[in-house]
Amino acid sequence: MSRRTMLAALGWTATGLTLASCRLLPPIPKLGASDAEDTLGWLQIHADGRVELRSPVHDFGQGATTGLLQIVAEELGVAVDRISVVLPSTAHLRPVQGTFGSFSMAIHARPVAEIAAATREVLRTRVARARRVARSAVVDAQPDVDGAVFVVGASRLGLAEAVAGKTLVIDADQLRRVQTRSFDLAAPTRWVGKDVVPPDHVAVVTGATRYTSDIRLPGMAHGYVIAPPTPDAVLEAVDLGAARALSGWVAGHVDLDQGFVGVIAEDPFRLRAVIDAVRPRWRLASRFSQDDLDAALDVDRLLRRGALERQLVDDLDLDEGRAWSVNIRVDTPMVAHAPIELRAGVARWQGDRCEISVGTQDAFLTRDVFARRLGIANDHLIVHGQRMGGAFGGRAGVEGLDAAILARVARRPVKVQWTRPDDFARSFHGPPTSHRIRAQLDARGQIAAWWHAIGTGHVLLTSSVLAPWVQAATGLVPDEGAETGAVGAYRLGRRRIEVSAIRLPIPTGPWRGLNAAPNAFAIETAIDALAEAARVDPLAFRLRHLDKSSSLARCLDRVAERAGWAGRGGRGRGRAVACSMYGKTAVAVIAEVVELGGQARVERVVVAHDCGVVINPDRVRAQIEGNVIWAIGSTLRHRLVVADGRVTAQYLNGYPLPTIADTPAIEIDLVDAGRGTAWSGAGEPTVAAATAAIASAAAQALGVAPRALPVAWRNA
């Protein structure tokens, strides 16, 4: 969704106000690739030859940063481990798009290659001038032989010699269209397209990686914000008397309107006692139950009231007399990010200027939103993005705002550390979904009519980031996350695809793949049912409804070949195929699941994955493996339930994640890796088709109809 579209929908474009100056406008994220000018500060070569990449990628260890390092290495001709990375900070970058949607390589790879190539050429000119030779006499050295970057006659120069004592940052008039090496399919590359182990893995295995909770600042105190017992509880009063009397007490801050109770102590040991001594009095508002939540987005209830909020496709005549071949109801639960890292935020003030260090997927949006909440100008707040230990899609950085509020009160730097119960209580979660799919086959066994109605919670327009008045207006703008994958690649005849995104009393928002996994589960379940009604093999049935030249059809052919597909399975041993597009990435999955002692056990998962250009095949494989394990969690392990107005899970035993014992054999076919030309991602796409295939195979093995996740929580 572009900034313009959103503003138009909210009625702002008529006002003639500029984006930069109007405080009434909501903070709106920057979208799209950076212009060349914006990339000028991304790469620096220091006087001693060190290369520094000021990366635009917010880092989860997902491999995109490594991909950019490989590109820089390729363009400069230096080894990957000679390049240091600085994580995104509003202090040293111009605004960049946040890291989400598996877009990082598509958006940043070319600009990084171009700035690195331009830097190489500026260096070449510098060497030519210093040696009084023509530029053409400064030749590229063979990469990674002895560290030399250029050869001039008999001299071999490394970066330090080339830079000759003067740090190099190129400026606007040196940036010109240059030939990049990284994406030239005809030429061999040294790093791009290779299985480079991320250089930061050495730090990981020695415990040296720094996350937000590892930050120590001089004079730093330790703060905590007490979570309300339910998201809509009202804070009536707080007694800090007992807490104040404790040794280690530094300060406290209460804002009844905001429902904010925060305390600060000298150290985390005494902080615990301080927290325990605080006496907040909350008035519980609604005490909604799981049934209440289910009813709010029950798709059949929404349909009885008429059309859903938003028609994605509407060319189907809803003929009362139509005989549906398949008519199914599918539900998926609310789901938690459940990162292993417990979030933390660190903040310090100098006068009316603040610096926050926090895990965020968008340092600039976080800066803009928090500056408003703190009542300061954008340029008085710096946000340093930190390496994040999970919660893909969930990182808005609220814990950093906690720290900033408390640091201002304490007049000292403050670190706020969330607990595991905080993570369940204060995060936003992936919303539950509810689907009704009706479809009709024609006489030839092809799908001629398709009606898919979806009820779900909000995905992209989350309460954690947007002001209440924008939330109230959210009926005006599309919530694209709820729709992800709902309009797929299949030819389905005449279709009606409609969505309602309901504001739920539990905060919901982006989760890995947005709603792609629940939507794929529903769609692929209907496709399987239609294949059965048509008496056609599920794989062949899917191919009949796809364009033969499509990447999705190719992935289906490849996965069938790799897995030795011989048809679906049955009771005791399930075998299922599923496919889905996510952006431009095509994924097809075949899963084999057996029943063992009444439980489903995933034995084998085969994936064919086409994401176009692959900078690092091994990192792409790692992401695909991770998506498969993630899907095992969704299909067989976990769901969030609510009772008495809140999510019941507090620790991970209340939200069981897959363990190493659940790991199947995973085989991966990277379709056209190295020869593709399209740009698409790998961080999320597999979760959709994997969820659908594993759920289907598990349902077969257990002898149940796949109508809900996790499979076998309830039988259809």
Added chain:
Amino acid sequence: MKLTINGRSVNVPDALTESPLLWVLREQLELTGTRYGCGVGVCGACTIHVDGVATRACQLTPAQVGTARVTTIEGLASADGLHPVQRAWIEHGVAQCGFCQSGQIMSASALLARTPAPTDGDIDAAMSGNLCRCGTYPRIRRAIRHASMREPSTDAATRGDETPEGDKR
């Protein structure tokens, strides 16, 4: 009281002897490689060695450790270099976000010290208490198998040496 951590004797103030060892390591001793993932012994991110046995640092106090030898991720490598498990982890590109990996590596190295040639069942039993949300399990399994085919553990502190340059056996 004094604790022996990574072969060195360190002082723990009286006020902290009954606090969870996890916090003493992270806050008092600034050994931040041992991670906080839940605090209740479920996730395994805080796994360390106590006399070579994989133990959750959030589940015991300095007083309970007493004179036993504690090894954290920072102390796993020896003067000869990285532990075979650490080397295998790098060769197989195991990590993604990395947050659980200190605990994974400590559990894996403890497993290999007592079971140099573990079966899949041994690996499951030893490692299923170390949760990974990124799903690096397939590579953890491969890296453990790879490390098991190398030298047994050279973890000096586990063998009871005072310093990393202690006698080899």
